[in-house]
Amino acid sequence: MVDQHRINEIIDGYGADRMNALAILQDIQREYNYLPRKSLEWTAERLNVPVGEIYRMATFFTSFSLQPKGEYMCKVCMGTACHVLGGPRILEALERELGIKAGETTSDGKFSLEAVRCLGACALGPVMVVNEEPHGYMTPEKATNLIRKIASSDVEKVAAPQPASERASARPTVDLSGVPPAG
């Protein structure tokens, strides 16, 4: 879970100065795959800025997320070059395959799907990136096959002794206790 000691280490790496807020948030995002609420509060306190200000930064920049992300982050490029070459069709195919919309995470916490704007690899369009690894010249078919391959290779990984329970606890679930029941 979120470790205050680790957050402090990140802050100290840059110096507790407001000017470093962006870099600090980026490192936290990288470490946890999202910005845990607590980490925002601690950062605000250490940098001596109102927590609202930090929260505003966390919501302004698109590379930050306030929700935990899936184990496999699939980013489909919707930049102009990829758009012209059929990027939207790749995204639709993955939405169909995973049963989620762009911006969502599968209920088993395995895949997150995101539409992004230009990954700077436009010459290889349409492009998608899975956990930082770029895949160029995509077609809807190639993209779904890739996802299926990852899903099936992951089954083997999970079949190994302990990880299943470990993964369950490592992946914080959204607290729904305050939400009134539907209907």
Place this chain on the structure above:
Amino acid sequence: MAEQHRADVIVSCLHGRCPDLIPALQEEIERRGLTTEVEVVESGCRGLCAMGPVILLQPEGIFYTNVQPADVPELVEETLIKGRAVPRLTYKEPLTHKDVCYYEDIPFYNKQMRHVMHKCGMINPESIAEYIALDGYQALAKALTEMSPEEIIAEVKKSGLRGRGGAGFATGRKWESTRQAEGDVRYVVANGDEGDPGAFMNRSLMEGDPHAIIEGMVIGAYAIGAHEGFIYVRDEYPLAVRNLNMAIEQAREYGLLGEDILGTGFDFDIRIVRGAGAFVCGESSALMQSVEGKVGEPRPKHYHATERGLWDKPTALNNVETWANIPLIINNGADWFASVGTERSKGTKTFCLVGQIANTGLIEVPMGITLREIVYDIGGGIPGNGDFKAVQTGGPSGGCIPADQLDLPVDYDSLIEAGSMMGSGGMIVMDNHTCMVDIARYFLDFLKEESCGKCTPCREGIRRMLEILTRITQGEGEMADLDTLEALARTVQNASLCGLGKSAPNPVLSTLHYFRDEYVAHIEEKKCPAGVCKALIEYYIIAENCTGCGLCRRKCPQQAISGEKKEPHVIDLELCIKCGICHDVCKFDAVGVR
């Protein structure tokens, strides 16, 4: 580039795509006992991205494309030992399939003029020694020891250099105002945010030749009297951040950055700030807010940044490519620089040539070259069975230029006259499979997300225009919508605070101007001539082409296709979700769109 070696094997555009190639080369070279004779150089982008990894063998100038680790033994045996080319690996013209063995004969390169990108793809960006071996940091030494700040500014002004980040403001004038502004603390900033979707020239420059940017910044800092500088880099470019950081470290070690640079008593240092994915942060005032650790929203420009920029101090902010031009101007002189280009646009410009074009990649051309030369000579034309329709420049702030303007010279003023703009260098080629209404909708959709929302005309105007365009692409538009669009566009243009809002209507206005017939087809005939807008198209099987192979039937995710083996198939339009997979997979051109 090491002089003592007989040959260099320069490997480019790995983009992390083929991690095994360099080790394979090194291993084979060692196995054949060539280690002392041949050096392998891992280099930056050489532009021909679509055919990477590419290898240039020097001094012969033999050029190989799409090289894989399995090709290495043959490459070493044939070329490095026997001195012959491997025909299988040489460059083939995309449309004619003509074989071209030598780098300098490739049309993609020989119409280009690689000045700023000269070292990119030639040197190892991780090595300051290689940069220095190609005259690197000579301009800095000259500037700091032989020239006064005023002389430098005069030289830059005389060169006619204009900003490469978009608007094309005269760089020398900007520096002069910054130098003359009141106060004793000044800053220089390099803009490497590169938010234009469909562009990566700044990325290639930062990754492939980081020292050129640093050298330009030190010279500029000396000229305007700054002691601190910032490079703002998109977070999506981790390799650029890494290479720039490495270059900064090395420059400090060599006494080219930090205190008492080259023993002249001049102090200057640079810090890198990573952006976090907001297009508006490329705008100068938003960028500076972001460097200060605030939310990156533009500020009203009561004062110019040259007077009150970062922390309200005089600041010279330039695009990274602008900075990288500086050492060239100082080394070769303003007259040399101004000898290339047109009357009001001097020097060269890098572009990313992407989209429906045979040679996709990064190019650098003299200002004033025509679009036709770029698209047909360098770009190799349109692949497949497409017809050229338009080229989009200037990113979301730019416009689409149609086929009848292909002879337009590419310079700041001509592009603006044609309803587009230079921008930072994205150049997206579109053919008859691109719907211009959809493109306008696409850009507004992008801008809707990226508008910071501070001012109403931009925030609301973009939304309303997007709603109208979405309606049109769904076949629910009316002719009166076109007038509303135009009126809204003018308002957003005039009443927005920053450049994002002011230029947001450009994609709409330019497509309305040049491609009005496509809008009309969507509205009156309920047809999308390009076959893109889903609500207005249907897929069908062209019976005379269909061999009944059954591939589409098996691939269709909706089981919407049926038919007997060897008989023409049919698509059930009730079930079809128009994903287009059948059209992709058919080998017989038997799936049509109408």
